[in-house]
Structure formats: structure tokens, C-alpha cells
Amino acid sequence: MAETSIADRLHGAGAHALELEGVTRHFGALAALSGITMRIMAGERRAVLGSNGAGKTTLFNAITGEFPLTAGRIRFFGEDISDLPTHERIRRGLRRTYQISQLFSGLSVLDSVFLACRGVSRRRFSLRRPGAMDINVMQAHSIINAVHLDDDRDRLVSTLSHGQQRQLEVALALAGAPRFILFDEPAAGLSPSERRDLVVILKTLPKHIGYIIIEHDLDVALRVTDYVSMMHNGRLFKEGTPEEIENDPEVQDIYLGGRHG
Incomplete structure (x- = not known):
């Protein structure tokens, strides 16, 4: 994606597909999500990365309405969907896949x-x-x-x-x-050739369909997205382009175990 588009996204210009404002989800005393604020442009392809337990799938469940919010708001193409049931979000063009088929x-x-x-x-x-x-x-x-x-x-x-x-x-x-899709670890369990095929499929989706992908395979995630949000302990930890995230020393130390090649 062009640098001007990234700048526009960072400064909030243009139409947003998803807007999360202070999204929080507690399970008793456990804060699975804490004040997640994120704005994703229409047609944008974003990766949400992080170690197990970072809150990635909980975030998806909050966006789709499977987990009601403890606090915060979610807007989908400008409409507040925070209190809508899952099937109404689907009717508005929100889709998702799951870790388990x-x-x-x-x-x-x-x-x-x-x-x-x-x-x-x-x-x-x-x-x-x-x-x-x-x-x-x-x-x-x-x-x-x-x-x-x-x-x-x-x-x-x-x-x-x-x-x-x-x-x-x-x-x-x-x-x-669909207007926007949440992909939950679509490359899990795939062979190298199947992963290459998945990359081609995701790259050739219609440009107007934006998505968020949760993925442990960084070679897949960084090749099919133009922006990355890193999560850690239910909070946003780092954000940037795939190149910025891949070359960030703190990210390398925590998630990549050194330089990712």
C-alpha cells in the first residue's frame, strides 16, 4: 500500500471499516482485553499478532459479538454495532473464520x-x-x-x-x-505449498474487501497485509508496517527470537 494511504490511516482520514474505542473484556478478575483502540480503513488488510494468550481471538469474539464488551464501543462502517447480536453484524457484511474448522x-x-x-x-x-x-x-x-x-x-x-x-x-x-473478514489462523496446519496457495488467494481477494488476519506464521501474515498491530497481555503493544514490525528490536526479542529471516 502506498505511503500516503498509510499516513491517511494513521491520521484518521477517509472511511473506516472498523473503529474500536477502548474495547475492554473482563472474565471475572481477568482482563482479557484492556482499552483496545484501533481504526482500520475500508479495504485495509491488517495483521494482529502476538503470543498465545495475548487476547487476539478474544478481540475477534468481541468484534463479532460472541463476547459482549465490558467497556468500549465498536463501529462498523460508521454504525455503532457494540450491542448488536452476531447475526445482525453478519447481515451488515462482517464475516469470520475460526481456528478449528x-x-x-x-x-x-x-x-x-x-x-x-x-x-x-x-x-x-x-x-x-x-x-x-x-x-x-x-x-x-x-x-x-x-x-x-x-x-x-x-x-x-x-x-x-x-x-x-x-x-x-x-x-x-x-x-x-462481505465488506470485512476476520481470518483466525487460516494457515494453521498447512503444508508449505498450501501456505503459498493461501497467500495467493488472500492477495487476490477483491480490493474492496478488507480483513484482519491472526496468524502465527509470520511469513504468511507479513506478506498479505499492509499494517500490523502487535498485542501483549490484552493490550496493543506495537503498531507499524510489516517492515517496521519485522525490524523492531523489541518485537524481535519478544516474538521473533532474533531477526526474522
Whole structure:
């Protein structure tokens, strides 16, 4: 991303996809998130990194509404969604994937993506059998192509490799014209070749779709994002471009174990 765009983002110019203001989440006496303030531009691709227990997945759960906030506010494209239930956030174009696959093993790839598209459409309760020219069927085929599963569209989910199931999860997140996606460790358990394929998929997503990616594989995270937020003990620790984060001595000492090559 151009330096002017980064400067605009840092100074709050332009349209924001997500605005977090003092987001806090307590579990009893444990402060899992403490005063997280973050502004993410429409179309921006950001990594949220940190060690286990830093609060990354809790942050995702707060954004999606799975965990109610103890304090703070969340805005999605200018609308305060802090008190909206998860399904209303989905209807507004917010999507996410999970660390652990949540797929229907008895469905085919095509049926899985079609149902995801149908589930967020206005005709989701229609009993009419869709034809080949049904808009949701056509969208499902387009999405399957985008995640490189064309040759596997008729296979049962249960027969897919782990990497292919991860690709299918990305496909499901793309259903229904999302405006912003939260990717929770999409490269977990992937082989080197599958990780390279994932990088290509993420880089070629439509430019208007922004996302946050949580990822332990820094080679993936730093290649597919243009800004990085580091978390530590439920707080923001460092922020900067991938190059700035990669070369920050404090980040190297705590997270990278020396220079990341």
C-alpha cells in the first residue's frame, strides 16, 4: 500500500471499516482485553499478532459479538454495532473464520458454498429449487474458483485435505458480498505449498474487501497485509508496517527470537 494511504490511516482520514474505542473484556478478575483502540480503513488488510494468550481471538469474539464488551464501543462502517447480536453484524457484511474448522462434512463443496450464499440472501427462506442460473449458484461457482477449488466442487467436505478445508472456510467467508473478514489462523496446519496457495488467494481477494488476519506464521501474515498491530497481555503493544514490525528490536526479542529471516 502506498505511503500516503498509510499516513491517511494513521491520521484518521477517509472511511473506516472498523473503529474500536477502548474495547475492554473482563472474565471475572481477568482482563482479557484492556482499552483496545484501533481504526482500520475500508479495504485495509491488517495483521494482529502476538503470543498465545495475548487476547487476539478474544478481540475477534468481541468484534463479532460472541463476547459482549465490558467497556468500549465498536463501529462498523460508521454504525455503532457494540450491542448488536452476531447475526445482525453478519447481515451488515462482517464475516469470520475460526481456528478449528466448522464445516458440514456430509455436504459437497458446491452445496456448502451455495448454502452459505443462500443463507445471507433475501431469498434464504424460499422453497424453490435453484436452477443453474440462480444468482446464489452462480456466486457459489465464482467463489469456488476464487479459492482454487474448481476441481473439487463436487467432492464431499469429509474427503478434502486439511488445506482444502481451510480454502473452503475462506470460500464460506466470501459468501454474500462481505465488506470485512476476520481470518483466525487460516494457515494453521498447512503444508508449505498450501501456505503459498493461501497467500495467493488472500492477495487476490477483491480490493474492496478488507480483513484482519491472526496468524502465527509470520511469513504468511507479513506478506498479505499492509499494517500490523502487535498485542501483549490484552493490550496493543506495537503498531507499524510489516517492515517496521519485522525490524523492531523489541518485537524481535519478544516474538521473533532474533531477526526474522
